[in-house]
Amino acid sequence: MAVKFDRLLYGGDYNPDQWLEYPEILEEDIRLMKKAHINTVTLAMFAWAKLEPEDGVYDFDWLADMIDRLYENGISVILGTPSGARPHWLADRYPEVLQVDEARRRQIFGLRHNACFTSPAYRKKVRDINMELAKRFDHHPAVILWHISNEFGGECHCPLCQQAFRDWLKERYQTIDEVNRRWNTAFWSHTYQSFDQIESPSSIGEGSIQGLALDWRRFTSHQITDFCRAEIQALRDAGAKKPATTNFMYNYPLINYHEMARVLDVVSWDNYPQWHHQKEPVTAMKSAMQHDIMRTLKKEPFLLMESSPSSVNWVPVSRLRKPGIIENASLQAIAHGSESVLYFQIRKNRGGFEKFHGAVIDHYGKEDDRVFQECCQVGDDLEQLSRMDLGRVESQVAVIYDWENRWAVEGSCGPRNENMFYKETVEKSYYAFRKLGLNVDMIDGTQELDCYRIVAAPLLYLFRPGFSEKVRRFVENGGYFILTYWSGVVDENDCCVLGGTPGGLMDVMGLRSTEIDALYEGESNEMVSVDGGKTYTCEHLCQLVKPSTARTLYQYGKDFYAGTPAATENVFGKGKAFYICADAEQAFYDDLYADIAAQAEVKRVFAQPIPEGIAVSVREDAENAYIFIQNYNAQPTAFSPDLEGAEVLLGVMDGEMKPFSTVILRKKK
Ligand code: GLA
Ligand code: ZN
Numbered sequence: 001m002a003v004k005f006d007r008l009l010y011g012g013d014y015n016p017d018q019w020l021e022y023p024e025i026l027e028e029d030i031r032l033m034k035k036a037h038i039n040t041v042t043l044a045m046f047a048w049a050k051l052e053p054e055d056g057v058y059d060f061d062w063l064a065d066m067i068d069r070l071y072e073n074g075i076s077v078i079l080g081t082p083s084g085a086r087p088h089w090l091a092d093r094y095p096e097v098l099q100v101d102e103a104r105r106r107q108i109f110g111l112r113h114n115a116c117f118t119s120p121a122y123r124k125k126v127r128d129i130n131m132e133l134a135k136r137f138d139h140h141p142a143v144i145l146w147h148i149s150n151e152f153g154g155e156c157h158c159p160l161c162q163q164a165f166r167d168w169l170k171e172r173y174q175t176i177d178e179v180n181r182r183w184n185t186a187f188w189s190h191t192y193q194s195f196d197q198i199e200s201p202s203s204i205g206e207g208s209i210q211g212l213a214l215d216w217r218r219f220t221s222h223q224i225t226d227f228c229r230a231e232i233q234a235l236r237d238a239g240a241k242k243p244a245t246t247n248f249m250y251n252y253p254l255i256n257y258h259e260m261a262r263v264l265d266v267v268s269w270d271n272y273p274q275w276h277h278q279k280e281p282v283t284a285m286k287s288a289m290q291h292d293i294m295r296t297l298k299k300e301p302f303l304l305m306e307s308s309p310s311s312v313n314w315v316p317v318s319r320l321r322k323p324g325i326i327e328n329a330s331l332q333a334i335a336h337g338s339e340s341v342l343y344f345q346i347r348k349n350r351g352g353f354e355k356f357h358g359a360v361i362d363h364y365g366k367e368d369d370r371v372f373q374e375c376c377q378v379g380d381d382l383e384q385l386s387r388m389d390l391g392r393v394e395s396q397v398a399v400i401y402d403w404e405n406r407w408a409v410e411g412s413c414g415p416r417n418e419n420m421f422y423k424e425t426v427e428k429s430y431y432a433f434r435k436l437g438l439n440v441d442m443i444d445g446t447q448e449l450d451c452y453r454i455v456a457a458p459l460l461y462l463f464r465p466g467f468s469e470k471v472r473r474f475v476e477n478g479g480y481f482i483l484t485y486w487s488g489v490v491d492e493n494d495c496c497v498l499g500g501t502p503g504g505l506m507d508v509m510g511l512r513s514t515e516i517d518a519l520y521e522g523e524s525n526e527m528v529s530v531d532g533g534k535t536y537t538c539e540h541l542c543q544l545v546k547p548s549t550a551r552t553l554y555q556y557g558k559d560f561y562a563g564t565p566a567a568t569e570n571v572f573g574k575g576k577a578f579y580i581c582a583d584a585e586q587a588f589y590d591d592l593y594a595d596i597a598a599q600a601e602v603k604r605v606f607a608q609p610i611p612e613g614i615a616v617s618v619r620e621d622a623e624n625a626y627i628f629i630q631n632y633n634a635q636p637t638a639f640s641p642d643l644e645g646a647e648v649l650l651g652v653m654d655g656e657m658k659p660f661s662t663v664i665l666r667k668k669k
Helices: 023-035 061-072 088-093 120-137 159-173 176-183 210-237 257-263 280-298 325-335 370-386 403-411 422-434 467-476 586-599
Strands: 009-013 040-043 076-080 143-147 268-270 303-306 340-343 397-400 440-443 454-457 480-484 511-518 525-529 535-547 551-556 565-572 575-580 582-584 614-620 624-631 646-650 661-668
Touching: 009 303, 009 370, 023 061, 040 061, 040 340, 061 076, 061 120, 120 210, 159 176, 159 210, 176 210, 210 257, 210 403, 257 280, 268 280, 280 325, 280 422, 280 440, 280 614, 325 340, 325 370, 325 614, 325 624, 325 661, 340 370, 370 646, 397 422, 403 422, 422 440, 422 454, 422 586, 454 467, 454 586, 467 480, 467 565, 467 575, 480 586, 511 565, 525 565, 525 582, 535 551, 535 565, 535 586, 575 586
Parallel strands: 009 040, 009 340, 040 076, 076 143, 268 303, 303 340, 397 440, 397 454, 454 480, 480 575
Antiparallel strands: 511 535, 525 535, 525 551, 535 582, 551 565, 565 575, 614 624, 624 661, 646 661
């Protein structure tokens, strides 16, 4: 069941624990929050030292007082559990909580997000405090959601984690012989005689068994997920009823979020785009794809848990957000299915690592401040939108972005070891659909395909068990499937498919991949349409294929494989399968996907082309479509879509959109 709140949540992380000696500031903060239409704050994630100043001694009164005061002022609370950063005394007393790195060095106390996720002592201390927090606060009417820890991540190679890894492998494979077979350990004579010999990958140890590396990734992801599950269980065991989330990160590699999402009631995530580094429409597209990944994890509304209302402080160069960008970025989250816009943070810290990170309230502390004014504007927008039910995001097309594939394709040694550009390749498919104004689901290899008209699977080196059968049925039944180079190469243990690739799909694609050429940086080839009318460039990787039933759409223009297929299509059952042989430029994807969308009779919001830099996304309920049109160009952009029957809910629609501006329309379906 989707978690529903009675309004769009607006606000962010707030750290009163750093301001307890400044009661006048805490008072003023509430006044300023109300002024900015803030209705929700996230509390106490990093307050463990204040909540449990000594082992087993809890002090929650300051927090209770804060929650009461927020509630009196109409502000809801997302309550953190504090495991993201532990107090000094805890590490001193239970040194096993300190992580061990891959070179087997144990850390000393410092920083945050660096606990061992296996340590029974840590799990116990976290369970205890979570239960105390749940007993004291879950019933409070201000508390609407639990925020488990913070930005889970990292990995620990301590002896406890090694043993847990071995137990996990035993459960998965049962015998050591099966492990040897799955990982092909006969290679370099690395055969294991017993589970006790297995060690996690290390720069001073094993680095050649890629099946081991892949399972270590699966295990660490599993172990963190299990830690998160145990944290939630502690709340439930203490009687907590409120839903729970944890904040995911932008393209974070080490956790398979599809699995972690299952232990959560609602998905939330932190978005910190590097605005004004690349062209803004490109940055917007990258964020949009991450929003869609988060939405598709549960196929339910999600929350934007953190974003910056101005700059950040942890990149080499922190540019200010230009006027309008924060409003656009905030409404983009809503357009893609978020039920919140939350910032890090409400008030800028006085000292420590984040004292120059953007915040709603500056050190200056007053409201005549550019960032504060923009935050008021966003708050006002959200208040207006909260008055209606914006419905959900539905998609007719999907792109596969798969964590296990990512670990395998990036961890393998193959045609390119510098960069396989997996994410960038996926983004090209995503962007091509988005430019048509289509919503896109971002699925992994385990999700169902039958609910889509078109599914694109870029650079899908590893096929999950059962994947090729699923694709076969999808295409047979009339689906349109797009696959690219270097796909279906290995099984789930990163061992090569025998008898030809793409594994299990040679007849569906109507071809066999034969060899793959890797190009040096700066080199390129051409993809020329068979009628000679269109030419695109490609780089990095060029797959050579031998068609059986596939029809060639494009041919390579250069090198010894000039004239051989560079893109193909194959009719299979009632559907069609397309194969893109090389890392083509964006324009190739744009044109091909427009063509495929037309063939697949995908419904589009606007019949006319959407200008470059304008993003269109749709939420819908039974009666209405809510169309978000966003200009990410730094200059005014002409756009006159067909507005018949549409009502403007927000912004101005007069044929030209202002730089960094949003228009929201409502249209009867
Ligand atoms: C992350 C963390 C926050 C804060 C911000 C700063 O998202 O969750 O605690 O450190 O980064 O950008
Ligand atoms: Zn450990």
